[in-house]
Amino acid sequence: MKKYIYILAASAVVLACSKESVTEEPAEIETPGEVHELFVSLPEMTDPDTKAAISTTDGKFTWTAGDAIAVKTSTNHTYKFIAASNSSSGSSNAVRFTYTGAMDGTPATIYYPWKDTTPHYEDQLPTSIDALDGALSEDYIRLSGTVSNNSATLSYTNAFLKVKFTNVPTFASKVKFESLASGYEQTVLVSGISLSSKGTVEAYIPVKAGNYKFSVYLVDTADNYMFGRTTTKTLTAGSLLKMASTELGHVLTIDPNGWQDKNKYLYIWQSDNTSNNYKFRIYDEGGAYPYQLNILNDHAFYVILDPKRHLNSSNNEWLSEGLGIGVAFQMGNSGNSSETPRVFLYRDITLTPVYVSSTGLKTNYRTYLNKRSDNAKNNWGSVAKVHIKTAGSYTGEYTMTSQTTDLFYYENSADDFNKSMSYRFHNTHGWYPTGAGSEDYWTYTLNQEYIYDVD
Numbered sequence: 001m002k003k004y005i006y007i008l009a010a011s012a013v014v015l016a017c018s019k020e021s022v023t024e025e026p027a028e029i030e031t032p033g034e035v036h037e038l039f040v041s042l043p044e045m046t047d048p049d050t051k052a053a054i055s056t057t058d059g060k061f062t063w064t065a066g067d068a069i070a071v072k073t074s075t076n077h078t079y080k081f082i083a084a085s086n087s088s089s090g091s092s093n094a095v096r097f098t099y100t101g102a103m104d105g106t107p108a109t110i111y112y113p114w115k116d117t118t119p120h121y122e123d124q125l126p127t128s129i130d131a132l133d134g135a136l137s138e139d140y141i142r143l144s145g146t147v148s149n150n151s152a153t154l155s156y157t158n159a160f161l162k163v164k165f166t167n168v169p170t171f172a173s174k175v176k177f178e179s180l181a182s183g184y185e186q187t188v189l190v191s192g193i194s195l196s197s198k199g200t201v202e203a204y205i206p207v208k209a210g211n212y213k214f215s216v217y218l219v220d221t222a223d224n225y226m227f228g229r230t231t232t233k234t235l236t237a238g239s240l241l242k243m244a245s246t247e248l249g250h251v252l253t254i255d256p257n258g259w260q261d262k263n264k265y266l267y268i269w270q271s272d273n274t275s276n277n278y279k280f281r282i283y284d285e286g287g288a289y290p291y292q293l294n295i296l297n298d299h300a301f302y303v304i305l306d307p308k309r310h311l312n313s314s315n316n317e318w319l320s321e322g323l324g325i326g327v328a329f330q331m332g333n334s335g336n337s338s339e340t341p342r343v344f345l346y347r348d349i350t351l352t353p354v355y356v357s358s359t360g361l362k363t364n365y366r367t368y369l370n371k372r373s374d375n376a377k378n379n380w381g382s383v384a385k386v387h388i389k390t391a392g393s394y395t396g397e398y399t400m401t402s403q404t405t406d407l408f409y410y411e412n413s414a415d416d417f418n419k420s421m422s423y424r425f426h427n428t429h430g431w432y433p434t435g436a437g438s439e440d441y442w443t444y445t446l447n448q449e450y451i452y453d454v455d
Helices: 374-380
Strands: 003-008 014-019 035-041 068-073 078-083 095-100 107-112 143-146 151-153 159-168 172-179 187-191 199-207 210-220 225-235 240-242 250-254 265-270 273-281 301-305 324-330 337-344 349-354 360-362 366-371 385-390 393-399 407-411 420-427 430-432 442-445 450-454
Touching: 035 078, 035 107, 068 095, 143 151, 159 172, 159 210, 159 225, 172 199, 187 199, 199 210, 265 301, 324 349, 324 360, 337 349, 366 374, 366 420, 374 420, 420 450, 442 450
Parallel strands: 035 151, 159 240, 250 349, 337 360, 366 450
Antiparallel strands: 003 014, 035 095, 068 078, 068 107, 078 095, 107 143, 159 199, 172 187, 172 210, 210 225, 250 301, 265 273, 265 324, 324 337, 349 360, 366 407, 385 393, 385 420, 420 430, 420 442
């Protein structure tokens, strides 16, 4: 039997349950003897933000014939009752459940779900779930109720938490929940993340009811803490609490090609304000990410550039979108180092230290063209072209890629690292900075990025 709660897009998020019919062993249902019956109703789940019921269009979480519940009697004996029919389509979803055979005591308490091996009503909430929406299956639903006058309405004994992360890198593998308050101890690991490119991850987690502090975070493919948030919320039994979406920042990866001695550091600073800087250790016994960087694979390290959650800077905006940062990879506090003076945070960046003929950090560097004035916007139009010379030799004319409406870029291959590169750009009046045919190009060595602001 499977019981799934489906989330539908409507004026409120809706939650319901459908089930497949189950074939019970005849010996369990058709034992000769007295027939005992109970009429059992299911609860609606609510959204604590809107106080609205979370349900499908019929407004109910429904029974299916063959569903089983555990019924404890006044003498503490447990019996398996079976649903005789589906829930009706009317306003009441009470269904007749029956047990055939001798019974010790009278029905007192009902639990759902029944399991023939270890009854789930005696289990703790799960510690691992194998799908992002797996918590909405019958294995993780907990219901209970008290019998009165041969009937009962069940209630949820736990709450559900829905979390959402956006801009998630492909090396994320799991979502983890950890309660941080005494009396609410619980850890749940939800697997099933599978991203071919950066994307969105949504997970449902069954959690204990109460008001307490907890963390929800992403785990990478090496089971390292990756990114998360900590908060205190009231989680009400029978409710689905939808957490606000959390967007991840850009990812900076250092690939040191096997240079993994313990005495290494990664430095990041704001390129036009060196007082805003941060230092990471590659290895730091007793430390934790991000102060000690995680190993992404056999040799690469990464940090998610989100100062609001990770960096101890007095200015939490210095790693915001589009700002230039300098990066250095250093062998010890005063040893050899490689660095790039500036890369712009418009994307994820992978840097490789170069220690051979010259020092620097190798990557796919970009040259940006920014149409900062109305005059430039009129003269440059929607397309920007660039002339390029490499080490003094003309290589061609290229159409630049649009980053935003007014910002364009040309991206050099990492193989162009440390070459002498010359650029000029084209608008409706010809080539910029000077006229057509001029050799007066901008020239620099590719170990950093530039933004040219044009009027």
